[in-house]
Amino acid sequence: MSDTNEELRVSKIRDGTVIDHVTGGQALNVLAILGIDGEGDETVSIGMNVPSDKLGRKDVVKVEGRELSQSEVDVLSLIAPEATINIIRDFDVVDKNRVERTTSVTGILVCPNHNCITNADEPVRTEFEVFDNGVRCSYCGTIVREGDVAERIDARGVGETAL
Ligand SMILES: [Zn+2]
Numbered sequence: 644m645s646d647t648n649e650e651l652r653v654s655k656i657r658d659g660t661v662i663d664h665v666t667g668g669q670a671l672n673v674l675a676i677l678g679i680d681g682e683g684d685e686t687v688s689i690g691m692n693v694p695s696d697k698l699g700r701k702d703v704v705k706v707e708g709r710e711l712s713q714s715e716v717d718v719l720s721l722i723a724p725e726a727t728i729n730i731i732r733d734f735d736v737v738d739k740n741r742v743e744r745t746t747s748v749t750g751i752l753v754c755p756n757h758n759c760i761t762n763a764d765e766p767v768r769t770e771f772e773v774f775d776n777g778v779r780c781s782y783c784g785t786i787v788r789e790g791d792v793a794e795r796i797d798a799r800g801v802g803e804t805a806l
Contacts, residue, residue, distance in 0.1 A: 654688050659707040661729040661736075662719070667692055669723050670702035672793040676718050676751055677706065680798075685709060698725060717748040721773065721792050747772050747781070752795045759783040 665673055670689045679685055690703035702723075710730060711719070719726055720742040730738040749770045754761045760782050761769045771778035777788040787795050 654705065655734055656686075656688075656705050656707050656731050657734055658732050659705065659709050660711055661731060662704045662706075662711075662723075663701070663727045663729060664695065664698060664725045665702040665704060665723040666725065667698065667700040667702055669793070670704050672722050672796060673702070673704045673719065675793075675796040675798065676715055676722075677709070677711070679706070701725075714748065714750045716742055717745045718751045718792075718796070720744045721748065721778065721789070745773060748778065751797055752778065752787070752792065753797045754780045754783065754785055755787060755795060756780065756783050756785040759785065 662673055668691075670691050674680070674687065674689075679687055686707035688705045692700045693703055695701040711728060716728065719728075721744075724742065724744060726742045728738075728740050728742065729736045747770060750768050752769055752771055754769055754771075756762070759780060761767050761780070767782065770781040771787070772781055777786050778792060779786050
């Protein structure tokens with residue numbers, strides 16, 4: 644815990660979430676999962692390719708005034724399996740958890756099959772089963788390989804709203 648506090652001192656946030664130990668190069672995908680595109684009023688700081696003993700290099704994403712939904716954490720676990728989520732209140736880390744790989748993810752990812760019911764005019768919330776090297780659409784069976792998951796993140800950031 645002490646080294647974490649050291650690390651977070653770089654740019655402390657008062658209340659919000661620090662997503663640490665993100666796989667190097669995935670920070671922008673993390674923002675996409677959170678539906679953050681700079682249009683909203685969230686204050687966000689990003690560290691990219693920060694030296695890390697554990698990962699060699701890592702990304703760090705800090706979001707003020709925001710905690711993550713379970714769906715967001717689930718998708719995060721696919722692209723940044725080593726990530727840790729630190730909840731910050733009044734400048735202190737009050738909770739710290741590793742992401743855990745889940746058996747399914749709902750929302751946030753888009754099915755690549757245009758004929759899938761989840762892409763219909765009245766969309767159904769997407770659901771994918773997670774397996775060893777990818778995810779499979781629960782509705783049409785289309786497989787998204789692990790390396791392609793980031794490309795299937797819904798750019799509209801529907802994870803938090805609608806549906
Ligand atoms: Zn589908």
